[in-house]
Amino acid sequence: MARAQTAFLARRDVPSRQSLQQAIDGLKFKLVLDDGYAPFKSSGYLPCTWDGEDAGFDLKFQEVDKATQSEKVQAVLGDRDVAIALRWGGDPREMVSALVVSAALAKNFDALVHDPDRDQLYSADDLVGKARAAASEL
Numbered sequence: 001m002a003r004a005q006t007a008f009l010a011r012r013d014v015p016s017r018q019s020l021q022q023a024i025d026g027l028k029f030k031l032v033l034d035d036g037y038a039p040f041k042s043s044g045y046l047p048c049t050w051d052g053e054d055a056g057f058d059l060k061f062q063e064v065d066k067a068t069q070s071e072k073v074q075a076v077l078g079d080r081d082v083a084i085a086l087r088w089g090g091d092p093r094e095m096v097s098a099l100v101v102s103a104a105l106a107k108n109f110d111a112l113v114h115d116p117d118r119d120q121l122y123s124a125d126d127l128v129g130k131a132r133a134a135a136s137e138l
Helices: 017-026 071-076 092-109 124-136
Strands: 004-009 031-033 043-046 048-050 057-063 082-087 112-115 120-122
Touching: 004 092, 017 031, 017 092, 031 092, 048 092, 057 092, 071 112, 071 120, 082 092, 092 112, 092 124, 120 124
Parallel strands: none
Antiparallel strands: 004 082, 004 112, 031 048, 043 057, 057 082, 112 120
């Protein structure tokens, strides 16, 4: 799996920290977002805790430039005008954390999640499954 994904959302659907944490909790994952998460303000490393251990990843909010997106993304982007770039390193906990956040965004906030390296779109169910599979290996 690539080490980056982009979640596309409508600006009105970008969740607060509390809403995003509730969505994660609703998916029954052991991930806790740092209190420093702030929509449109957070940039760079986002500390998280997975089952008591450090598990953060890089996060960046951007405006969507439709012209730079693949045809596959352009065809389904709709009114999603915010891109949240999620990147992680080699630590499996970082990957799980990013997958869980992507899954929560897709399932609860109508995010379109895209793997730019493979030009692949993921459904919320795909992401939940990937996150559960990766978490089971921790």
